[in-house]
Amino acid sequence: MAEPENTYPIDPENAGELARLMQQDRLLTEGMGGLLPEPGITLPERGRVLDLACGPGGWALELAFQYPKAEVIGIDISRQVIEYARAQAWSRGLENAHFEVMNVMEPLAFEDGSFDLINARLMCAFMLPGAWPKLLAECYRLLKPGGIVRLTETEGPWCSSLATEQYWGLIYEAFKRAGQSFSPNGRRMGISPVLPRLVRQAGFEEVRVRSSIIEWSMGTEAHYAVFKDYLLGFELIQPFLVKMGMATKEELQRLYQQAVAEMQQDDFCALWPLITVWGHKPPAADEDEPETREEEAQPRAEVEG
Template identity: 70%
Template sequence: MEPHDHPARSNPARRQRGRSTYLIDVENAGELARLMQQDRLLTEALGGLLPEEGISLPETGRVLDLACGPGGWLLELAFCFPRATLIGVDLSPAVVEYATAQARSRGLDNVRFQVMDVMEPLAFEDGSFDLINGRLLWGFMLPAAWPRLLAECRRLLRPGGILRLTEMEEPLSTSPAFERLMALGCQALKRAGQSLSPDGRHLGITPV
């Protein structure tokens, strides 16, 4: 499904439509496995799928997962809310196909996955969702795209709906090699124009 064009919201300086700005080849089998493991570990570290106080999803609610990858978080949520409608969107057709196969193999008919670019207007009606979720979007989001995405989420949320974003800075370590790796990664993001940090020393997402 192709998102509707909104010329007033387009930015000619941003990436070519459909071109991935993700740091790693997401369609690599090893990366898909890593993302599934990352989903599991992040959910566990946070204390559950929806551990925050004040977040309650109606039994028949509607959820949108932004840049869902192989769908780990959404698939687990589907087991907990069998009457809800859960939709995951991702830029990669291959990843969407993989997530869809995961849902079918687990007998989950309340979740579906679609190809969409979250840095473009999303092809859903106003007020379509009770909850919009995004986790670790810093890995591909361009700085100028953040305000547009947040505005789009406000459009898509129902009255009283919740936008749930989970982001992070690079981890601290006592390992010189790991610290060097994180520093190089932050510098690479800065040079690629994908950093929110003023000097490229950090990711810069959490202060924003």
């Protein structure tokens, strides 16, 4: 069987990337205020949850632990991370957590109306702009009436380090060149401002937006965790940046070393902004065709602080 096409900019089978994603899972959950901190998001006691692009499965495993009667299924394109997640579920005795190899940019092998909640975090790292409407249509199909889709994305950090900002600038431009960005100019990822509209266009109602900001300035609790995330990520993404013609390996290494030094200075200041967008599939009695729903209602996304 042919391996599914992978648009992830870092080799997903790299052991260093697995370690980075394991730590990032915990960092995101804690920094966002918990597993499901958004108002109005509830999970039935015996609900079914799908975690898209689950990586090593940290969020899914914690949810399965907190909701022992629920069924939590994580899917990811990488066999290595799925095998790791399965091993973690087995070692922790979480019989309600299951993990499968699937590509979220292709039709998913589940029946209509299978889930109460579909979750995903930071898919902008690999999603093609044209794949988002198709994936959200799949989410609409897979959710039960009244079910919730919950998506968390980022535009990258804000910080006082010039070299770190320059490195991120190369990453944003590389994504633009690769056709994996919504940004009109390649200066950011561009997913955050368009995501609420994409969710509405897919037919979801009561679409809301909640912001989370992780401060990782020097001396803060989150500094080392985020610094380590970037320390590994900046190094592992270098082959992608070279491939996209952003700089030579030697130029990237010099900029990398300067960024690492600046992120450890006593006066370093930084924030990591994230947004979570969620919406409900209409109740069965109110369902209309998804493509006409936005034209009829034109609801506004409500922003939570």
